[in-house]
């Protein structure tokens with residue numbers, strides 16, 4: 480496996496949509512290729528960080544305000 | 558007599574379907590439940606696209622009102638949430654167009670860039686890179702970094718990786734093909750990785766040589 484082939488499979492490996500055979504090929508490549516191992520680990524970490532940190536929170540007071548406005552209009556038939 | 562049931566079998570209805578049916582039957586309180594279920598997601602998506610708090614508030618309100626109005630057009634063959642996201646994305650893009658009158662805005666904007674197609678920064682990250690920053694600093698880094706992505710990449714990343722839509726649902730919500738979603742997702746992930754490396758790379762000790 481080349482680094483280019485590895486990169487083409489990166490998303491599928493991260494999302495776990497590859498067969499066991501492909502996964503093991505990818506793992507073998509990472510074992511030999513430090514660069515691809517770093518790319519894999521840091522890309523996975525990138526996704527994990529964005530998933531676990533809420534960067535745009537809907538504050539409770541705003542949420543209530545929006546909610547009231549939406550439901551008031553819906554009850555009138557919009 | 559198996560006791561293990563699939564989580565959502567083919568014949569099993571998504572709980573939203575019953576809620577949508579109740580709303581169509583005139584039960585407004587069922588819509589209340591749907592709004593509470595998805596308002597945070599809609600607000601986040603709108604913030605990511607418009608990058609403006611006021612616009613995101615307006616979009617959240619407008620998207621739910623529009624979905625309510627158009628509910629009879631909703632076909633049961635897609636999920637209510639995916640359908641709602643599509644409305645929210647369109648409303649967000651309309652807001653953007655209003656703000657940037659001189660410039661057309663679409664989800665195809667800027668996707669021709671080659672940036673991030675090949676990883677360049679190959680430094681490993683600290684074991685727990687988030688620990689080096691306060692929550693406020695970290696949120697600011699994450700916001701700034703994702704905002705720097707080309708628009709057409711950002712929205713794919715947000716729907717697929719942040720909001721957890723499947724590739725197919727993301728394609729449906731954005732009116733893109735599955736291959737287009739896949740290629741944008743890879744580029745988005747790689748660009749974010751590249752940009753976050755600046756903040757998260759393992760700090761070398763002074764003995765290792767030059768390190769800014």
Ligand SMILES: [Zn+2]
Pocket residue numbers: 481482485508512514515516
């Ligand atoms: Zn490699």
